[in-house]
Structure formats: C-alpha cells, structure tokens
Amino acid sequence: MFRQLEEEKVFKDPVHQSIYVQDATIWKLINTPEFQRLRRIRQLGTSYLTFHGAEHSRFSHSLGVYEITRKIISQFERNGYSDWPQQEKLVSLCAALLHDVGHGPFSHSIEQVFDTDHEDWTCEVILGNTGVNRVLREVSADFPDKVASVIRKTYDKPIVISLVSSQMDADRMDYLLRDAYFTGVHYGTFDLERILRVLRPYKDKIVVKESGMHAVEDYLMSRYQMYWQIYFHPVTRSSEIVLRQIFRRARELYAEGYEFGFMLPPLRQLLQGTLSVEGYLQLDEALVQTAFGQWMEEKDELLSDFCRRFLNRVLYKYIPLEQRDETWLNGLRDEWKSIGLHPDYHMEVDTPIDLPYDVYKPGEDSPEKPPILLLDDREGLTEIASKSEIIQSITGLHRGKYFLYYPEDLVRPHASKLSRLTRERLSL
Amino acid sequence: MFRQLEEEKVFKDPVHQSIYVQDATIWKLINTPEFQRLRRIRQLGTSYLTFHGAEHSRFSHSLGVYEITRKIISQFERNGYSDWPQQEKLVSLCAALLHDVGHGPFSHSIEQVFDTDHEDWTCEVILGNTGVNRVLREVSADFPDKVASVIRKTYDKPIVISLVSSQMDADRMDYLLRDAYFTGVHYGTFDLERILRVLRPYKDKIVVKESGMHAVEDYLMSRYQMYWQIYFHPVTRSSEIVLRQIFRRARELYAEGYEFGFMLPPLRQLLQGTLSVEGYLQLDEALVQTAFGQWMEEKDELLSDFCRRFLNRVLYKYIPLEQRDETWLNGLRDEWKSIGLHPDYHMEVDTPIDLPYDVYKPGEDSPEKPPILLLDDREGLTEIASKSEIIQSITGLHRGKYFLYYPEDLVRPHASKLSRLTRERLSL
Amino acid sequence: MFRQLEEEKVFKDPVHQSIYVQDATIWKLINTPEFQRLRRIRQLGTSYLTFHGAEHSRFSHSLGVYEITRKIISQFERNGYSDWPQQEKLVSLCAALLHDVGHGPFSHSIEQVFDTDHEDWTCEVILGNTGVNRVLREVSADFPDKVASVIRKTYDKPIVISLVSSQMDADRMDYLLRDAYFTGVHYGTFDLERILRVLRPYKDKIVVKESGMHAVEDYLMSRYQMYWQIYFHPVTRSSEIVLRQIFRRARELYAEGYEFGFMLPPLRQLLQGTLSVEGYLQLDEALVQTAFGQWMEEKDELLSDFCRRFLNRVLYKYIPLEQRDETWLNGLRDEWKSIGLHPDYHMEVDTPIDLPYDVYKPGEDSPEKPPILLLDDREGLTEIASKSEIIQSITGLHRGKYFLYYPEDLVRPHASKLSRLTRERLSL
C-alpha cells in the first residue's frame, strides 16, 4: 500500500526544519489543485490584521500536521509497539494531510453567517469529483471512504481517530507551534520532541506515559496562553465582526434582489446557498478580497463601508462590559437609530466563548474530543486533570469577558445626542 | 516636527520582536489605505511556491525597514555623533517606511513584461492624490517632495540617502533576516545588533568602524548565500517564467482585440499601458490571482493553461545548460513547432544575472549603490573589499548558470519525434 | 555619582546577547578578585551531573542580573516615571551585580551541613577588607553600607529592595532564562522584553501594569516548570546527598582528630567552623573538587567512597515513597546495619520542600518576598493571584514527594538478607 518514492522529497519548513515525503500517494495528494489551493487560505483568518506576521497558509499547516503524524507513527514503528496497527499508516497520513482541505476563506466567519461546515466540505473534496479523490482511489476503491470516515470520526479503528483528532493531536500541536512562530510570540512553544517521545499506543487509544505529565502541562499552558493572547485577541475579533457584516449585508442585499456591480459565480452560489464543490474550491481568499475591493464601489453604503473598513483596516472599536447589561444595550440600539446607525450592523456584543476554539475540558469525554490519558504501570489509565492541579486550574477558566464593538468614527460626531451613561461608557 | 504619540505603539514582529512607533506621522502613514494594501503583496513574489513559509508581505518588511532605521538613528542620537543631522530623523523614517509602497503584485514579472518601475510608483504614491500624501503634507507643504527625493536619491543631504539606500541599508538588512526567518533557512542570519553598533555617521556618509569588518563579512556572506539558495532558486525562476507567460499572452491577446471572459478596470489599464495611480493601487495579488482563476476558463488555450499551471503549481521543468548552445537552441525552436508547441511561450533560457537582485560589487561606486566603507583612525576611509579577501571572493562570482525551462508534460508525449541530442539533453 | 566610562564596555552573553557597562564603578567591581572568583562557582551546583550543559558560573549569572536591572531602570528613566528615585541607580546596579558575591562552592550543601549563609558572606565581602569594598568606598564612605543594606533588605528606599529582591526580580528572571538556556530545556523561557515593558515604579514598590497579567502568568509557569523539571530533579538531589555525606563525614572525622592525608587551610577552617573572609574566598569549586580527588585515597572508607561516588558520578539510587512510612524506615535502619551499612550515611529520605528554592506563594507577604502586584487605573493595586486562577493553582502545589536515596550497588549483594517488604520496595 505504501509505495516508496524513488527519492525522498523534502520540504523546507520553518517549524519542523524539514518535512519528509516518502510515499507516492502523499506526494500526489500535495500536488492536487485542491491541496495547492490551501496556499490561498490563511491559517489564522483575520489574525494578520493584529499580528502582521500571521500570513501563513493552511498549506503549510497541513504539511506540518502530516509531518507530526509521520513522526509519531515512526516512533511507534521504531519501538515495535504491538498496539499500533502497522497497516493503518497510510490512511492515517492521508487523513492528517487532508484534515483541513475543506477549509474556505475566513472559515469561521463564513461558517457562522452561511451555516456551512468545513469538515463536511473536507469529506466532499475527498469523496467528490476531485484530484484528491482520484489519487486516493488509486490506492483502492474504498480508500477515499476510509479517509473520510477518519475525518468524520466513524472509522472502525478508533486508535487512528485518536491519532488524528484528540486533545493532543498532530493538528493542535502543529498549529500552536506554527502560529507562535509566525506571530512571533513564544507562548505557543512547547517541547514537541519530548511529547512525541512519551506518546504510546494503548489498546485503541493514544495515551501518554505518566512521566510525561509535566510536558503535557506545558503543552496545555501554551495552548491556554495562545488562546487568550492570540486567538481571542479583541482586535482580531473586531476584524471578524466587520467581515461578518460584509457577508451578512451581501446576503441580505442578494435576497432583496439588489444588483451587484461585481459578481462571480462562486460568490453568487454562496449568497444563494447553492454552493457546489467546484464553486467552493474557487472561493479562496484572493477571490473574496477581490470582491471586497470591487464592492467598495457599490452604491449600497453599508456594504461599501464594511468592505473599505476590512481592506483598509478601519476596524470597530471595543470596550469591555463587566456583564451583559441588557437594559442599557437595548437602549443603545435606540440611541444608535436616533443618530442614523443600524443597530443590527453597527454594534455587536461578543464573547470569545462561541469561537470554534476551545481550552482543554477534561470532563468532556465525547468521541469528538477524547481527553488526555496518562498511562501508569500500576494504575493503568487516568485522565490527566485528576493528577495535575495546573490542568484543573485552566479548565473552564476565563469564561470570557463581554466586549461591545462599534464604529467609533461614526458615533463620535453625534456624541452630544447620546445619553450620559453611554457617553461615559464609550469615553465620548 | 516630531509629534510624540501619547502612548508608544508596539507591533509584535517575529524578526525584531517589537516595532516601536513613537511619532504620530509614522502611525498615520501605517494606517493609510496605500500602506495597508502592502498586506496583499507578498515580499518574495513567487518564492512561496518553492519555500512554503515565504508567505510574508511587504507590509511586515516595510515595518521592519522602518524599525532598523529607527534603531540606527537612535544609536547615533544616544552617542551624540555630531555628523548626524538630528533634524533629518523624520524624513529618514518616512522614507524608510514608504520605500516599497509602490510595489505591485509580483513586481519583478510585471516590471519585466510591462516595463514599469516600482520606484516611480512609490514616488507617485507619495506625491499623488493619496492618503500617504495627505499625511505627509500635514508635516509641511514640501515634505512629500523631500521624502520622494530621498527615494530618488536626489535629496540634498546625502547621508540620509546613504542611510536608506546603500549596500548595507536597512532595507537589505531587514529582508535578509526576514526572508531567512519565513523560509526557515538560517543562511540569512547575521548579527544585526553588532552591525548596528559599528555604524557611524561620517561626513555625508554612513560608514563602518574598522573593528566591524568581520561582522560585515558575515553579513555579505549571508547575502551571498541567500541569493543563491533562495532568491535565484530555479524552481522560483520557473514560477516567474510561467507568470510572465500569463502576462505576455494576456497583453498579446488584448492587443489583438480578444474578448476576455473576465476583465476588471485596473487589469485593462495594465494591458493597454494606461495605468493610473488609482488603478495601480487596486492591483494587488488578490486581484491578479482572482483574474488567473477566472482565466483558467478562457477559450484561449495558452492563457488558460498558463493560469492553471501557476495556480495549481504545475511549473516548467528545467535543465542546466553548460553554456548557451545557440545552434541547438535555435533548432529546438523548430522541433517545438514540429510537435505543436510555441517556442515563444514554451521554452525560455534563463540566467539569474538579469534579476533585480545583486551581489556586492565593490567597484560599483554609483550614487545608486554606494560601497561599504571602513573607518580607521589612522587611514580614514577604505572600501571594504580592499581589506577583505572574503569579500573580494564573492565579487562577480557565480556569473550564473544558464537553465532551459519548458513544460515537460507537453513535450514527453512527443519524445519520439525529437532529435536524439534533444532527447538526451532532456532525459526523454 | 555615575562616572561614565570613556567607552562603553560590552560583554557577549548568550542570554541577553550583550551586557553593557557604562559606569566606571561597575567596571571596577567586575574586575575585583572576589567577583572574578565567581567564575569558579557553578550557578547550579551539582545540576551538571543531571544536565551536562549546566556548567555555567555565578559570574555569568551575576552579569545577567546586573543587565536586567539596568534595563528596568533605563525603561523607568526613558519614560520619566516620577516614582522612580533617579539617584538610586548606582546603588541598585551595584546591589544587583554583587547579590551573589558571597556564594561558595555548592552553596546549598555547604550551608546545610555547616549552617552558614551566603547572604551573610555577601555582606562580609562588601564590608570587609576586599577589593569590592575598596571600589565601593571610592564612591563614598557609606556606600558599602548602603549596598549591603539593600542585600539585607533594610535599605531605607524600599523601592530599591523591591527591584533587587522580590517575587519577580532581576535575579529570578535571569536565572530562569539562563538555566533554561544552558540545560537546553525551554521551560524557563518567557517574554522578558514584554515583562520589562509592563513594570512600573509605584510609590515604594515595583508593580505590574494590569495588561501584563498574562505575561506574569507565563513567567510564573516557567518558574514552576523549572522547579519541578530542573531544580528538584531527583538525580540532582541524589548528587547533593552524596555531596553532603562527604562534608558530614569530613567534619565528623575532623572532630574525632582524624589525620587527613590532604588538607588545606580554608578546608580546615571550614571543618572547625572558623572560616575567615579570606579563607572563604579561597574556597572555590576547584579547591573543593581537588580535595575530593585527594580524599579518594583516604584510609577512611566512607570518606573515600563518597568522594569517588561524587567525582565519578556513581550516585545513590532513589525510589519514590507514597508517604513517610516511619515504621518501615526505622526497620530499614536496622536492616542496613545488619548488612554492614551505616544508616546515617547510606540512606536518606528527602523531599524537595526544604530546598532554598520556592514556588510562588502569594499569601506570603513578608518583607523578604513581596508578592507581585497588579496596577489597575480604577482599582489600584491587587495581588496577582486574586485575579489569576492559574497562579492560584500553582500556589502550594506539589508539596513534594518523598524519595528514599541509597547506594544500590552496596545493597544488592546482600539482598537475600533483607526483609521481603524491603526487597519488594527496592525491586531487589
């Protein structure tokens, strides 16, 4: 099943130094149009507007996930652990590589507004009429289904799912290291080599040797820091809010029969909810940003303003709210109207809690996110939080402040018309 | 002239850790649409197709050039060197920051095909009806002219030009470090802190204390290695060739009156040679790549094939030529025609020599590239190559191999129709 | 008071890149015999027997503490904070530099066995007949007293004490970074630059801007990890136990009038409890290790065996104890005797808790270890643990396992004579 390349291919990678490809199937997958397209999708969505180094793509992340998976399996093979089913190597590597192949541009915002799901798209790319599917079918007729079932977490070898998708999987390990590298913070750095050394296949799970507990603490603390310092950064949230207003406004206008000065087929499909795989694959960040650039000229003032804000980085301002003060917020909607603003577009209360990111929650023993288990010679398996107070302490922490986001530049000229409380809270 | 911000602004940067903005003019320049647009222009053009980490933008590089310039001036001020004219700080910082503001998408290819020049565009952005110009005019009516004349190297304080543009200027120092960081190679690393410490203002030049000679050797060797390992990498050259074919073919079709299925105003201006500043500023990489995506559907087969190659990374293959064998190459054009290929598009002989990069050439004492001078208490100034055999050795080295690039996938099926010599040379 | 050197001196340092000396007093202090002697005292005592890279000296650490202090003060001066008393710069820098000048070889072990205290010795070096004292007196007659009182935490400017000695002082910041660098682990790395940026002088304390809370969390987690991974490593503990047996045995023999085959005056003074400053300053690690080498030839078998163990790294083995099982341990002493071993020397129960290191304990508001305070515009000062659950979680954590240490090589040959429980526990 594993067809050795004549000569190993090596990618230079800033995070892992080198990424080694030894199998022909992997090499062909990387060269499909669908995988190459990930070069035009940023890994961190709008974070580059907060951390200018965060311009790296899902292409480089996907190679990194593949490489970490390869290293884990290679460690298992080197040590000859009998609980690792050796014939599962290729399906594991393919699932690792293709894990994010269904990501679109600024996925989080698009998924929120249009209620799509990148995991579904990943499976469609794997199973549909695509280059990826053709390469996988060369392995065997049912191979695409196998890979897709790993992504969907229904594969009949749970250890493969555990490897590709868990609280300490190759995906998370790569993105923490990579996002730290490209933003330039050091919070995300942990001792990858040490963690790779303490992983063990055990029955149908990947677990951690007990002596590796401090290394896992370190990894989880890195993750905790990255979430609060990078992923939930309020400036990034602001840029996502502006981005969502664009999509929401465009969808609304489309529904109303508005004539867009600029339109392209995949965008139209998106707005009318009829995206095909082909259309989806054309929807990269280049296309979306080009549309925004053209829409800056639209006669709908809301749409053109939001596009201008996004491209020129004129974001919404934010203030922390001690708690959701619904009375004041409801009143604020009326105040907004009174000065000519749209409360549905020009204010948003946000808390990081609804982001698709998560901090480690040990109780959560769902098939989706198996917890991290420590393996001890005497006691067998234990969930890590029960042994580590550090890890307990970051569970359910920081339930997230509320922030109010709004376009200050539009509000300030009308400050005198606002209530005293509002002026105070917004420092006007 | 220097208007201190109330609170210093800090950008997190992977290369310099932090970038400090203390002056209101700099802060406002960063927030202009023209400068923000640099986020949509990659620093290294097509290099990301060879080194996937090289996805960083000219935005981050421009901030880096500003920061290095700020550090050099700060060192001069701290030591109170009388040869440094203190009132030139703001013009120097602005010129450093805006140095690349006229860069377009994939500048090298576009400049070659359309004969434009990013330095001219930089001056147009500084002097034209732009946000940048408005911010600069707030300083004084003639301030935009001053900044532009630094870019054009005609400013009447040569020391400012020497600071912003020389063989060891902030521009080169930042891009070597930054490109090394993002590609993940270490060749470009040199001891920036040490170099900053040995720079001295001396009469109307920036020179190097003699004890810094080895640090300069190290810097020049880094530069040499980066050129040959990164900038002149044949895979990158291949992607630039494919890119040029797109632009050449599109211009040719446009001239012939071809009806494009997809067109946007700035593209049309580009093809007909009538680009305005406004049009140019819309021409970012997002727009160009979107056009390529749409042109994959054009009925002109050459154009659609080149676009597909570029986006899906199906590049031309290359073989090294010991020397330009004109007889064989001329014959090859005919062989190409005989198998239905276009010699003007389907083959290209390339040598890195014509790239806008350069290795250090000490003799070249043009106002464009002042050489690096060592300052010695006894001897005064000496050009560095006369003291360092290392530096002499990398002067004029490696005049560049010739490579032949061609689409192997189109040639191989017709191999049997080609001459024996050709088959041998192309390993068919 | 500050006498600028004609030319700034620069030390190349792996942790801080460069260490800058601008004041003549600092330069002279570095060149005293007492300070140079720190080159012959390892920063981490016996840790090099566990982490071979940990061979760095207190000399380099002391320079690092000085440099961090210099940077903090420089930030205060640059921002013109009025709560920082500018005239305290030199006394602060001297106290930072000389903080550890009284450390002897393997201080922890020697202090435990001989009940001495390196802080007392530091003051004696500062106040006694030494090169250090002479340099300090050049500043003013009472300057040595001032510096010593900072070390003793009785100086009448509490902010200076807060700078030099607190839960987040320059000492701890340097040793975490330095020990991480030289051992090669990355746990100790935190964002020094960011922490330096959020420190503020506030009344008579150094506090942290509230937005710096996550950076402090990161620093404290680094510290927590370093303590458990490096400082309390059981192999290092084992080597300290062996070392203590040497000193204990030598003292016992000396008291009994034993004739040593090798003796030197400072050693004799140590063993008889009459160490003078002059003697103490001769007691470096070279001398102590040389004595051990010679004592390998002593006729007292215990002493020669312990010396051999220490120099050849034949350490005691250890097993974790679930709890102090006094009944078994008492019985073990008898079992030891029955096989010819000395229970006072050949077994030791150890828990890290008694080490002079500490994890952060927020409640502990002693003048010795002022807690870390956050400064908020609205609320004023708050102890950090009350805001951070992370920090709460590492307070009083890990009260430390008990370990039993013993020379397995001496026990194993007699295994059959030991009780079954003992054989089981020791895996014999």
Add this chain to the structure above:
Amino acid sequence: MFRQLEEEKVFKDPVHQSIYVQDATIWKLINTPEFQRLRRIRQLGTSYLTFHGAEHSRFSHSLGVYEITRKIISQFERNGYSDWPQQEKLVSLCAALLHDVGHGPFSHSIEQVFDTDHEDWTCEVILGNTGVNRVLREVSADFPDKVASVIRKTYDKPIVISLVSSQMDADRMDYLLRDAYFTGVHYGTFDLERILRVLRPYKDKIVVKESGMHAVEDYLMSRYQMYWQIYFHPVTRSSEIVLRQIFRRARELYAEGYEFGFMLPPLRQLLQGTLSVEGYLQLDEALVQTAFGQWMEEKDELLSDFCRRFLNRVLYKYIPLEQRDETWLNGLRDEWKSIGLHPDYHMEVDTPIDLPYDVYKPGEDSPEKPPILLLDDREGLTEIASKSEIIQSITGLHRGKYFLYYPEDLVRPHASKLSRLTRERLSL
C-alpha cells in the same frame, strides 16, 4: 556486537536537543571515571576569560561528537548505502565518543610547554589499565586496539577514519555549533541537518553530494568566522600566554630545586616529565587551578604574580605589530631589563598561526586531514575548492597579525625610562 539497552538512554543537550544512547558499551563508557573526568576539563580552555559563557566541558562536546556520528551512520543505514560497512558501527561510535578522552586541563598550553600530545594520551587511556579499556575489552580482546587505531588513523577501514577525522568530521561540526552556542555568537551556526543529508559513503571515503556545495561553503565560512572571532581572539591569546608563563616558571623552579609551598604528585610528575596515566587522569582543571591558588602565596614573585594574574584575570595587554620589527623587539628586551622586567616572561610576540587550529587548506591532502570531496554523477569526485571560489578565498587567508603582549601595569610606572619609540608604540 551491538547490545541494545533495554531502554534507550537520553541526555538533554542544548545543541542537539537530545543525545540517544542505545548500545550498552557506549553507556558503560560514558560511566567510566576517565570519561566522567572530562566534566572537569573545559572545552575551550581559557576562552571563558573572554567569552564568559564558554564554560562548557569536553564531556558535553564528546557526547555531541558521538551523537553526530550516530546520526550520520543512521542516515547511511536508513538509505542502505552499500559502501558503508555496517559492522563498523560500534567501533566508529566508540572512537567518536573517546576521541578527546586524553585531553588534559588547558591542553594547548600544557602541550606547548611540556611537549605532550593529547592524542597519545587518548590511546594510552584506551589501551592502559583503565575503566575505558575494561569496557572495550568486553566487546572483544582486540577491540581497544581497533578503537585506538581509528584515533591514530591507521585503522584498516579508511572510511571509518574519514568519518571520525576529516575536514568535515563530527568533531568539528559539534565544536563549531557548541562553541557558538555557549559563547553566544551566531557565527558558528550552519545547517547541520542539511549537511548530514548530503553526506555519502563512497568507496573508502565519506564525500558530499554535489548539490550540497553551498551548505559546505556555509559550514566552512562558519569555521573561518569562529577561528577569527573566537578561537584566535587576542584576549584569549593573552590568557594563554599568562598560563604558559606559570607552567614555564614552575618547571624552571622545579629544575632548580626550588621548594614549593604546595605540591601534589601529578603536578610533580608533570614538572619532572614523568607523568603516568594515573597521574595524568588526576590532572584536571580543578587541580591545576587549586595549585595556582596556592602558588599565589609562593615566595617566588614571578610565579605568584602569574598565578594571581590568571585567577584574577589581570592579563597582559596587547598591541598589533605591522610586522615583526626584530630590531625594536631586541632593543625592547634590553629596555625591559633596565626597568627590572624579565624579557623571557614579560613580553611575548604571538601570531595565531601556530595554534593547533586550522582553517581549511584544500591542497593539504595528508592522511591527517583529507580534503572535502564533492560527488557528481558525471564527473566523479572533485576537491571542493576547485569548484568554489568562496572556499578558495578562505584558503591561506589572514596569515595572522603579530601581536606584542606585555604586563602594562608593570611597565607604565617606568614609562619615562623607555625610549620614545617604545613609548609611542605602547601609547605610554
């Protein structure tokens, strides 16, 4: 021959992250007293007096050389190169590990003064009555001889010698990286991973794939920079000169029958030229420095002064000489005498050329230092300098300035008695 350890042993290393020991013989060798003794010998001799971070030992370097050798062999095995004789693995690893086991304290100085050779001592440790010999003999009776013959470059498998000792061997690769890491300069960094990837066994040599040429250039430039910036640093040279005066004076005094206040058997053996292996192994840096400390009290003023200078870092000053001006230097000897100084001890003219370090000299095709060969499919083997002008340029470069070293503190008080030329040259 290879006896797998039950569990792989891992050393944490700052340069290679981890050092893996899988074979029982290697593990036992590391635990011999002779190898542990390398912890008390600094890798860089007196360089720590110039670069305070350079406190690392030959113990850590020896582990590093072993690890690089292990990685090279592992690459050969993984790729199944038939030119690599697989049964030579253990002898190669042992030779790599033990390569420096015969180094004494401050070897360069001791070898110069007493005309000993650390390579001879290495062979004596391997072949003599030592722990190392006993471990090697467990493999087979002739195994110590085999290992020693690799060290002596007479082993009958030249490829093993080429691996352990050549212009680009594991020894050099480790020390460049390690010395750069611990001094904190970055000159010594090169892409180790890439170099390991381009090495090939070819007939009886280790050669380099041609595509690795730039990587080798980079390695040789690092080496060149390290030599001139670190190894030949004039302050380090000064400290070695002071050190040599101690040894020269002590030997002279011993020959004259002087009664030393402090003496130990191995020192006496050294001074009378009768060092046994046992004595040599006791001669570590601790002992030597302890002797210097005691000799500070000797009544011979020269000896006590040199010892004080070395321990307190009161080194000789140096001035560059344009050329060896013998007339002036001869006169200077007389001037020295006239002011009561000893020309044999108080002045020394030095040029780096006589150091046991070397820059790459391609012509030098001795069995000692085989040149670096490039392997090309068409052309076979070529010496690298013939292809690289960079490498040519660093051949024979920098023949080394002359420096005059002398104790300025002893000269300055008598400046008025010196000739005008001397006063000028010494800036008195």
